[in-house]
Amino acid sequence: MSLGELLTEYRGDLTVFVRRHAGRLLRFEGVEDLVQGIHVRALEAPYEHRGREPFLKWMYQLARRHLAGRYAHWVALRRKPAALVRLTQADGATASDTGPRTYAERRELLTIAVRALAILPPKDRQMVQWESEDVPLAERADNMGVSYAAADSARRRALERFRKTFDYLLET
Secondary structure (H helix, E strand, C coil): CCHHHHHHHCHHHHHHHHHHHCHHHHHCCCHHHHHHHHHHHHHHCCCCCCCHHHHHHHHHHHHHHHHHHHHHHHHHHHCCHHHHHHCCCCCCCCCCCCCHHHHHHHHHHHHHHHHHHHHCCHHHHHHHHHHHCCCCHHHHHHHHCCCHHHHHHHHHHHHHHHHHHHHHHHHC
16 A cells, blocks of 8 residues: 555544644644644655554654644744734834733734735745844845845735735635
């Protein structure tokens, strides 16, 4: 039996496992998205079929690593939440009020911003993260292996896509 057939056959078991172990991660990503990510990891990893139990053990081990990686991703994004939410606004303005209502609104905006970031292609996601971390554009250009002008153009496009995605999610 091929790996693809095994993944299809045991998708239900993996879905149950993800629902049981994903916890707070499900606030940002759906079960099906996580299962798909685990399948991608499985298809990239070497595997030799030795039966049902060894396969499930191997798949759950991949799943744990994938869930931990995705959780670490979201935790890293939340380290600078104000910067991420600020990027959603074209003029960079944010509310300066304080209080429980404002805190709840900012938390909701952050959740939407993080979801919008997750939807972006990896290169755009990286560019938006660098923008929120104030990484100099010259350093970004070096990391990407492109000119300063190309990096600036990529930055502007990524921010525009991020803002449009954020606005769409905000409306729905």
